[in-house]
Amino acid sequence: MSNDEPDLVQRCLSGDAPSMREFVERFQGMIYQLCYRMLGHRQDAEDIAQEVFLRAFKSLHRWDSNRTLRPWLLTIAANRCKTFYEQKSRKPIPTELAYLQEDTSLVPDHDLAEELQLALNTLRDDYRTCFTLFYQQDLNCAEIGEIMDRPQGTIKTWLHRARNELSEYLKRRGVTPDGKHELFNL
Protein backbone atom coordinates (compact mmCIF):
# COMPACT_ATOMS: atom_id res chain seq x y z
CA MET A 1 0.00 0.00 0.00
CA SER A 2 1.33 3.43 -0.89
CA ASN A 3 1.57 5.54 2.22
CA ASP A 4 0.49 8.64 0.41
CA GLU A 5 -2.86 7.23 -0.73
CA PRO A 6 -4.99 8.84 2.03
CA ASP A 7 -3.25 12.14 1.39
CA LEU A 8 -3.80 11.86 -2.34
CA VAL A 9 -7.46 11.07 -1.80
CA GLN A 10 -7.87 14.04 0.53
CA ARG A 11 -6.35 16.35 -2.04
CA CYS A 12 -8.64 14.94 -4.72
CA LEU A 13 -11.65 15.44 -2.47
CA SER A 14 -10.68 19.06 -1.97
CA GLY A 15 -10.84 19.49 -5.75
CA ASP A 16 -7.13 19.83 -6.41
CA ALA A 17 -6.75 19.27 -10.17
CA PRO A 18 -3.07 18.20 -10.19
CA SER A 19 -3.88 15.57 -7.57
CA MET A 20 -6.74 14.26 -9.65
CA ARG A 21 -4.40 14.04 -12.60
CA GLU A 22 -1.89 12.14 -10.47
CA PHE A 23 -4.64 9.80 -9.30
CA VAL A 24 -5.66 8.90 -12.84
CA GLU A 25 -2.09 8.62 -14.08
CA ARG A 26 -1.24 6.24 -11.27
CA PHE A 27 -4.07 3.78 -11.86
CA GLN A 28 -5.08 4.18 -15.49
CA GLY A 29 -2.82 1.39 -16.78
CA MET A 30 -4.14 -1.11 -14.27
CA ILE A 31 -7.77 -0.21 -14.87
CA TYR A 32 -7.44 -0.11 -18.64
CA GLN A 33 -5.73 -3.50 -18.75
CA LEU A 34 -8.47 -5.10 -16.71
CA CYS A 35 -11.16 -3.49 -18.85
CA TYR A 36 -9.49 -4.53 -22.08
CA ARG A 37 -9.00 -8.09 -20.91
CA MET A 38 -12.60 -8.24 -19.78
CA LEU A 39 -14.14 -6.63 -22.84
CA GLY A 40 -11.70 -7.53 -25.62
CA HIS A 41 -12.18 -4.17 -27.32
CA ARG A 42 -9.84 -1.22 -26.96
CA GLN A 43 -12.35 1.57 -27.49
CA ASP A 44 -14.87 0.01 -25.14
CA ALA A 45 -12.10 -0.49 -22.60
CA GLU A 46 -11.15 3.19 -22.77
CA ASP A 47 -14.76 4.25 -22.33
CA ILE A 48 -15.31 1.98 -19.37
CA ALA A 49 -11.98 2.93 -17.79
CA GLN A 50 -13.01 6.56 -18.04
CA GLU A 51 -16.34 5.73 -16.46
CA VAL A 52 -14.56 3.88 -13.66
CA PHE A 53 -12.55 6.95 -12.75
CA LEU A 54 -15.58 9.22 -12.89
CA ARG A 55 -17.42 6.88 -10.55
CA ALA A 56 -14.40 6.59 -8.32
CA PHE A 57 -14.13 10.36 -7.95
CA LYS A 58 -17.84 10.57 -7.30
CA SER A 59 -17.68 8.10 -4.42
CA LEU A 60 -14.16 8.82 -3.21
CA HIS A 61 -15.53 10.14 0.06
CA ARG A 62 -16.79 6.62 0.82
CA TRP A 63 -13.39 5.00 0.36
CA ASP A 64 -12.13 3.26 3.50
CA SER A 65 -8.62 4.57 4.16
CA ASN A 66 -7.75 1.31 5.92
CA ARG A 67 -7.90 -0.42 2.55
CA THR A 68 -5.66 0.18 -0.42
CA LEU A 69 -7.02 1.96 -3.44
CA ARG A 70 -6.12 -0.82 -5.84
CA PRO A 71 -8.74 -3.45 -4.86
CA TRP A 72 -11.32 -0.71 -4.40
CA LEU A 73 -10.77 0.54 -7.93
CA LEU A 74 -10.60 -2.98 -9.33
CA THR A 75 -13.96 -3.74 -7.73
CA ILE A 76 -15.53 -0.75 -9.46
CA ALA A 77 -13.88 -1.73 -12.74
CA ALA A 78 -14.97 -5.36 -12.53
CA ASN A 79 -18.55 -4.35 -11.81
CA ARG A 80 -18.62 -1.82 -14.64
CA CYS A 81 -17.21 -4.36 -17.08
CA LYS A 82 -19.75 -6.93 -15.99
CA THR A 83 -22.62 -4.51 -16.46
CA PHE A 84 -21.30 -3.43 -19.84
CA TYR A 85 -20.81 -7.00 -21.00
CA GLU A 86 -24.31 -7.98 -19.94
CA GLN A 87 -25.77 -5.08 -21.88
CA LYS A 88 -23.61 -5.87 -24.88
CA SER A 89 -24.45 -9.56 -24.88
CA ARG A 90 -28.13 -8.74 -25.26
CA LYS A 91 -27.39 -7.02 -28.56
CA PRO A 92 -26.89 -8.97 -31.82
CA ILE A 93 -23.29 -9.98 -32.50
CA PRO A 94 -21.78 -8.03 -35.40
CA THR A 95 -21.15 -10.17 -38.48
CA GLU A 96 -17.41 -9.64 -38.44
CA LEU A 97 -17.20 -11.01 -34.92
CA ALA A 98 -19.76 -13.78 -35.20
CA TYR A 99 -17.45 -16.12 -37.11
CA LEU A 100 -14.94 -15.98 -34.29
CA GLN A 101 -17.50 -17.34 -31.89
CA GLU A 102 -18.91 -20.04 -34.09
CA ASP A 103 -16.32 -21.31 -36.52
CA THR A 104 -13.80 -23.35 -34.59
CA SER A 105 -12.28 -24.93 -37.68
CA LEU A 106 -10.21 -21.88 -38.58
CA VAL A 107 -6.49 -22.21 -38.15
CA PRO A 108 -5.36 -19.17 -36.21
CA ASP A 109 -2.94 -16.88 -37.99
CA HIS A 110 -2.69 -14.33 -35.24
CA ASP A 111 -0.49 -14.78 -32.24
CA LEU A 112 -1.14 -16.74 -29.12
CA ALA A 113 -2.05 -13.73 -27.01
CA GLU A 114 -4.88 -12.83 -29.37
CA GLU A 115 -5.95 -16.45 -29.42
CA LEU A 116 -6.25 -16.47 -25.67
CA GLN A 117 -8.09 -13.15 -25.72
CA LEU A 118 -10.63 -14.67 -28.12
CA ALA A 119 -10.93 -17.67 -25.86
CA LEU A 120 -11.52 -15.40 -22.88
CA ASN A 121 -14.44 -13.79 -24.66
CA THR A 122 -16.21 -17.15 -24.72
CA LEU A 123 -16.06 -17.57 -20.94
CA ARG A 124 -18.90 -16.58 -18.69
CA ASP A 125 -18.44 -13.28 -16.89
CA ASP A 126 -17.48 -14.66 -13.49
CA TYR A 127 -14.84 -16.97 -14.89
CA ARG A 128 -13.37 -14.26 -17.08
CA THR A 129 -13.20 -11.75 -14.23
CA CYS A 130 -11.64 -14.30 -11.94
CA PHE A 131 -9.08 -15.40 -14.52
CA THR A 132 -8.14 -11.84 -15.47
CA LEU A 133 -7.70 -10.71 -11.88
CA PHE A 134 -5.58 -13.77 -11.13
CA TYR A 135 -3.28 -13.66 -14.13
CA GLN A 136 -3.38 -10.06 -15.31
CA GLN A 137 -3.46 -8.34 -11.94
CA ASP A 138 -1.55 -11.08 -10.09
CA LEU A 139 -4.02 -11.15 -7.23
CA ASN A 140 -4.43 -14.23 -5.08
CA CYS A 141 -7.70 -16.08 -4.58
CA ALA A 142 -8.45 -14.35 -1.27
CA GLU A 143 -8.07 -10.89 -2.81
CA ILE A 144 -10.19 -11.85 -5.78
CA GLY A 145 -12.83 -13.18 -3.41
CA GLU A 146 -12.90 -9.82 -1.69
CA ILE A 147 -13.29 -7.96 -4.96
CA MET A 148 -15.92 -10.28 -6.36
CA ASP A 149 -17.62 -10.72 -2.99
CA ARG A 150 -17.39 -14.50 -3.14
CA PRO A 151 -15.78 -17.15 -0.87
CA GLN A 152 -12.24 -18.14 -1.64
CA GLY A 153 -13.34 -21.69 -2.47
CA THR A 154 -15.69 -20.40 -5.14
CA ILE A 155 -12.90 -18.35 -6.67
CA LYS A 156 -10.65 -21.42 -6.82
CA THR A 157 -13.38 -23.41 -8.51
CA TRP A 158 -13.99 -20.66 -11.03
CA LEU A 159 -10.29 -20.32 -11.74
CA HIS A 160 -9.91 -24.01 -12.53
CA ARG A 161 -13.07 -24.11 -14.60
CA ALA A 162 -11.85 -21.09 -16.54
CA ARG A 163 -8.53 -22.79 -17.18
CA ASN A 164 -10.23 -26.01 -18.29
CA GLU A 165 -12.53 -24.19 -20.68
CA LEU A 166 -9.65 -22.18 -22.09
CA SER A 167 -7.61 -25.34 -22.61
CA GLU A 168 -10.51 -26.95 -24.44
CA TYR A 169 -10.97 -23.87 -26.59
CA LEU A 170 -7.30 -23.75 -27.49
CA LYS A 171 -7.39 -27.44 -28.39
CA ARG A 172 -10.32 -26.86 -30.71
CA ARG A 173 -8.44 -24.00 -32.31
CA GLY A 174 -5.41 -26.14 -32.94
CA VAL A 175 -3.28 -24.66 -30.19
CA THR A 176 -2.15 -27.94 -28.70
CA PRO A 177 1.15 -29.72 -28.27
CA ASP A 178 0.11 -31.97 -31.17
CA GLY A 179 -1.44 -29.18 -33.19
CA LYS A 180 -0.21 -26.79 -35.80
CA HIS A 181 1.64 -24.55 -33.40
CA GLU A 182 5.11 -25.98 -33.41
CA LEU A 183 5.91 -24.12 -30.24
CA PHE A 184 4.15 -26.82 -28.32
CA ASN A 185 5.78 -29.87 -29.75
CA LEU A 186 7.40 -30.37 -26.39
Add this chain to the structure above:
Amino acid sequence: MNCLTFKTQLDESIENRVTIDSPEFEKHKKDCASCAELLQSSHTLDYVIDQWKKEEFNVNIVDRVLFHLNWSQSDSSSKQSVIRSKDEADIAFSSHRTHNKSSFAAISATALVLISSIIMIQSNRDDSQTVRLVSGHNRTISTDNNEKNMELDEIIFDVGSAYLALANNTADSFSGAVNIVSSRDKNGNEKNKTKQGSQYRWIKSLGNDLKPIQKDLGEAMDFLYESLPVDSPSTI
Protein backbone atom coordinates in the same frame (compact mmCIF):
# COMPACT_ATOMS: atom_id res chain seq x y z
CA MET B 1 0.65 -41.33 -5.72
CA ASN B 2 -2.72 -41.81 -7.36
CA CYS B 3 -4.44 -39.69 -10.01
CA LEU B 4 -6.54 -37.78 -7.47
CA THR B 5 -3.48 -36.72 -5.49
CA PHE B 6 -1.72 -35.79 -8.70
CA LYS B 7 -4.60 -33.58 -9.76
CA THR B 8 -4.90 -32.01 -6.32
CA GLN B 9 -1.24 -31.11 -6.30
CA LEU B 10 -1.48 -29.72 -9.79
CA ASP B 11 -4.42 -27.52 -8.78
CA GLU B 12 -2.60 -26.27 -5.71
CA SER B 13 0.46 -25.44 -7.75
CA ILE B 14 -1.71 -23.35 -10.04
CA GLU B 15 -3.43 -21.54 -7.17
CA ASN B 16 -0.17 -20.84 -5.35
CA ARG B 17 1.90 -20.20 -8.45
CA VAL B 18 4.52 -22.77 -7.60
CA THR B 19 6.16 -25.53 -9.58
CA ILE B 20 6.06 -29.14 -8.47
CA ASP B 21 9.34 -30.95 -8.28
CA SER B 22 8.57 -33.94 -6.11
CA PRO B 23 9.87 -37.35 -7.33
CA GLU B 24 6.50 -38.97 -6.70
CA PHE B 25 4.81 -36.46 -8.95
CA GLU B 26 7.33 -37.06 -11.73
CA LYS B 27 6.97 -40.79 -11.35
CA HIS B 28 3.19 -40.69 -11.63
CA LYS B 29 3.47 -38.50 -14.70
CA LYS B 30 5.55 -41.17 -16.40
CA ASP B 31 3.25 -43.96 -15.33
CA CYS B 32 -0.13 -42.40 -16.10
CA ALA B 33 -0.80 -41.20 -19.63
CA SER B 34 -3.98 -39.28 -18.82
CA CYS B 35 -2.30 -37.35 -16.00
CA ALA B 36 0.65 -36.64 -18.27
CA GLU B 37 -1.73 -35.26 -20.86
CA LEU B 38 -3.44 -33.15 -18.22
CA LEU B 39 -0.11 -31.70 -17.16
CA GLN B 40 0.86 -31.06 -20.76
CA SER B 41 -2.37 -29.12 -21.36
CA SER B 42 -1.71 -27.11 -18.25
CA HIS B 43 1.80 -26.23 -19.44
CA THR B 44 0.44 -25.28 -22.82
CA LEU B 45 -2.06 -22.93 -21.25
CA ASP B 46 0.57 -21.44 -18.96
CA TYR B 47 2.78 -20.71 -21.95
CA VAL B 48 -0.07 -18.98 -23.78
CA ILE B 49 -0.93 -17.00 -20.64
CA ASP B 50 2.67 -15.80 -20.45
CA GLN B 51 2.44 -14.54 -24.04
CA TRP B 52 -0.87 -12.93 -23.23
CA LYS B 53 0.54 -11.17 -20.17
CA LYS B 54 3.46 -9.76 -22.15
CA GLU B 55 1.20 -7.59 -24.23
CA GLU B 56 1.76 -3.97 -23.33
CA PHE B 57 -0.74 -1.18 -23.51
CA ASN B 58 -0.08 2.49 -23.85
CA VAL B 59 -3.13 4.37 -22.81
CA ASN B 60 -3.65 7.91 -21.66
CA ILE B 61 -7.14 8.77 -20.57
CA VAL B 62 -6.12 11.43 -18.06
CA ASP B 63 -7.30 14.36 -20.15
CA ARG B 64 -10.54 12.60 -21.04
CA VAL B 65 -11.33 11.87 -17.42
CA LEU B 66 -10.47 15.37 -16.21
CA PHE B 67 -12.45 16.93 -19.04
CA HIS B 68 -15.56 14.91 -18.19
CA LEU B 69 -15.01 15.52 -14.52
CA ASN B 70 -14.92 19.29 -15.04
CA TRP B 71 -17.86 19.10 -17.38
CA SER B 72 -20.01 17.13 -14.97
CA GLN B 73 -19.09 19.46 -12.12
CA SER B 74 -19.90 22.57 -14.15
CA ASP B 75 -23.09 20.95 -15.40
CA SER B 76 -24.11 20.16 -11.85
CA SER B 77 -23.42 23.71 -10.69
CA SER B 78 -25.30 25.17 -13.66
CA LYS B 79 -28.30 23.01 -12.82
CA GLN B 80 -28.14 24.26 -9.29
CA SER B 81 -27.98 27.84 -10.47
CA VAL B 82 -30.95 27.37 -12.79
CA ILE B 83 -33.17 26.14 -10.01
CA ARG B 84 -32.32 28.57 -7.25
CA SER B 85 -35.44 28.64 -5.23
CA LYS B 86 -38.25 26.37 -4.21
CA ASP B 87 -40.78 28.47 -6.12
CA GLU B 88 -38.84 28.10 -9.30
CA ALA B 89 -38.42 24.37 -8.70
CA ASP B 90 -42.16 24.07 -8.24
CA ILE B 91 -42.74 25.89 -11.50
CA ALA B 92 -40.32 23.57 -13.30
CA PHE B 93 -42.03 20.52 -11.79
CA SER B 94 -45.42 21.90 -12.74
CA SER B 95 -44.33 22.42 -16.33
CA HIS B 96 -42.92 18.90 -16.38
CA ARG B 97 -46.26 17.47 -15.29
CA THR B 98 -48.04 19.64 -17.85
CA HIS B 99 -45.71 18.36 -20.50
CA ASN B 100 -46.49 14.76 -19.56
CA LYS B 101 -50.19 15.51 -19.65
CA SER B 102 -49.83 17.10 -23.06
CA SER B 103 -47.91 14.14 -24.40
CA PHE B 104 -50.64 11.81 -23.20
CA ALA B 105 -53.30 13.97 -24.84
CA ALA B 106 -51.40 14.03 -28.12
CA ILE B 107 -51.04 10.24 -28.12
CA SER B 108 -54.72 9.81 -27.32
CA ALA B 109 -55.71 12.18 -30.11
CA THR B 110 -53.59 10.25 -32.60
CA ALA B 111 -55.17 6.99 -31.47
CA LEU B 112 -58.65 8.42 -32.01
CA VAL B 113 -57.76 9.51 -35.51
CA LEU B 114 -56.58 6.00 -36.25
CA ILE B 115 -59.82 4.53 -34.89
CA SER B 116 -61.94 6.85 -36.98
CA SER B 117 -59.89 5.94 -40.06
CA ILE B 118 -60.44 2.26 -39.40
CA ILE B 119 -64.19 2.83 -39.05
CA MET B 120 -64.25 4.65 -42.35
CA ILE B 121 -62.29 1.97 -44.16
CA GLN B 122 -64.49 -0.75 -42.71
CA SER B 123 -67.66 1.01 -43.78
CA ASN B 124 -66.30 1.27 -47.33
CA ARG B 125 -65.59 -2.46 -47.35
CA ASP B 126 -69.01 -3.40 -46.00
CA ASP B 127 -70.93 -1.36 -48.48
CA SER B 128 -69.68 -1.41 -52.06
CA GLN B 129 -72.30 1.11 -53.17
CA THR B 130 -71.20 3.68 -50.67
CA VAL B 131 -68.23 5.91 -51.24
CA ARG B 132 -66.94 7.87 -48.30
CA LEU B 133 -64.04 10.20 -48.07
CA VAL B 134 -63.24 11.82 -44.77
CA SER B 135 -61.46 14.81 -46.09
CA GLY B 136 -62.81 14.79 -49.64
CA HIS B 137 -66.09 16.20 -50.91
CA ASN B 138 -67.59 13.27 -52.83
CA ARG B 139 -70.26 11.54 -50.95
CA THR B 140 -72.73 8.91 -52.14
CA ILE B 141 -75.20 7.28 -49.83
CA SER B 142 -77.24 4.34 -50.95
CA THR B 143 -80.91 4.16 -50.03
CA ASP B 144 -80.61 0.72 -48.43
CA ASN B 145 -77.85 1.75 -46.13
CA ASN B 146 -78.99 5.26 -45.42
CA GLU B 147 -79.91 4.54 -41.82
CA LYS B 148 -76.68 2.68 -41.18
CA ASN B 149 -74.68 5.48 -42.69
CA MET B 150 -76.42 8.03 -40.50
CA GLU B 151 -75.34 6.03 -37.48
CA LEU B 152 -71.82 5.92 -38.80
CA ASP B 153 -71.95 9.66 -39.29
CA GLU B 154 -72.84 10.11 -35.68
CA ILE B 155 -70.00 7.86 -34.55
CA ILE B 156 -67.53 9.65 -36.75
CA PHE B 157 -68.77 12.98 -35.55
CA ASP B 158 -68.40 11.92 -31.92
CA VAL B 159 -64.90 10.61 -32.52
CA GLY B 160 -63.98 13.71 -34.45
CA SER B 161 -65.36 15.98 -31.73
CA ALA B 162 -63.40 14.11 -29.11
CA TYR B 163 -60.31 14.46 -31.23
CA LEU B 164 -60.88 18.18 -31.63
CA ALA B 165 -61.35 18.60 -27.90
CA LEU B 166 -58.16 16.71 -27.19
CA ALA B 167 -56.23 18.58 -29.84
CA ASN B 168 -57.48 21.85 -28.42
CA ASN B 169 -56.55 20.74 -24.93
CA THR B 170 -53.14 19.65 -26.17
CA ALA B 171 -52.43 22.99 -27.79
CA ASP B 172 -53.57 24.82 -24.67
CA SER B 173 -51.44 22.58 -22.49
CA PHE B 174 -48.37 23.17 -24.60
CA SER B 175 -49.00 26.88 -24.52
CA GLY B 176 -49.59 26.69 -20.79
CA ALA B 177 -46.29 24.90 -20.24
CA VAL B 178 -44.49 27.51 -22.26
CA ASN B 179 -46.22 30.33 -20.45
CA ILE B 180 -45.49 28.89 -17.02
CA VAL B 181 -41.85 28.37 -17.72
CA SER B 182 -41.03 31.32 -19.87
CA SER B 183 -43.03 34.13 -18.37
CA ARG B 184 -42.12 33.99 -14.68
CA ASP B 185 -38.98 34.55 -12.75
CA LYS B 186 -38.03 33.05 -9.39
CA ASN B 187 -40.27 35.50 -7.56
CA GLY B 188 -43.24 34.64 -9.70
CA ASN B 189 -43.11 37.97 -11.52
CA GLU B 190 -43.77 38.22 -15.22
CA LYS B 191 -40.79 38.47 -17.55
CA ASN B 192 -40.37 38.29 -21.29
CA LYS B 193 -37.80 35.57 -21.95
CA THR B 194 -35.78 33.19 -19.82
CA LYS B 195 -33.28 30.40 -20.25
CA GLN B 196 -35.93 27.89 -19.27
CA GLY B 197 -38.27 29.33 -21.90
CA SER B 198 -35.73 28.63 -24.58
CA GLN B 199 -35.53 25.03 -23.43
CA TYR B 200 -39.25 24.65 -24.03
CA ARG B 201 -39.27 26.45 -27.37
CA TRP B 202 -39.92 23.18 -29.18
CA ILE B 203 -43.16 22.77 -27.23
CA LYS B 204 -44.34 26.18 -28.32
CA SER B 205 -43.43 25.33 -31.90
CA LEU B 206 -45.38 22.08 -31.67
CA GLY B 207 -48.39 23.93 -30.28
CA ASN B 208 -48.31 26.30 -33.23
CA ASP B 209 -48.05 23.40 -35.64
CA LEU B 210 -51.25 21.93 -34.23
CA LYS B 211 -53.30 25.03 -34.98
CA PRO B 212 -53.77 24.50 -38.76
CA ILE B 213 -54.55 20.81 -38.21
CA GLN B 214 -57.24 21.81 -35.78
CA LYS B 215 -58.77 24.11 -38.36
CA ASP B 216 -58.76 21.47 -41.12
CA LEU B 217 -60.31 18.87 -38.90
CA GLY B 218 -62.97 21.31 -37.80
CA GLU B 219 -63.97 21.88 -41.38
CA ALA B 220 -64.04 18.16 -42.06
CA MET B 221 -66.24 17.53 -39.04
CA ASP B 222 -68.63 20.30 -40.07
CA PHE B 223 -68.92 18.72 -43.47
CA LEU B 224 -69.69 15.33 -42.02
CA TYR B 225 -72.17 16.72 -39.57
CA GLU B 226 -74.16 18.53 -42.19
CA SER B 227 -74.02 15.30 -44.30
CA LEU B 228 -75.12 16.91 -47.52
CA PRO B 229 -74.91 14.54 -50.50
CA VAL B 230 -73.03 16.11 -53.36
CA ASP B 231 -73.64 13.38 -55.95
CA SER B 232 -76.71 13.11 -58.11
CA PRO B 233 -80.00 12.58 -56.24
CA SER B 234 -80.71 9.43 -58.26
CA THR B 235 -78.19 7.50 -56.23
CA ILE B 236 -79.91 8.27 -52.95
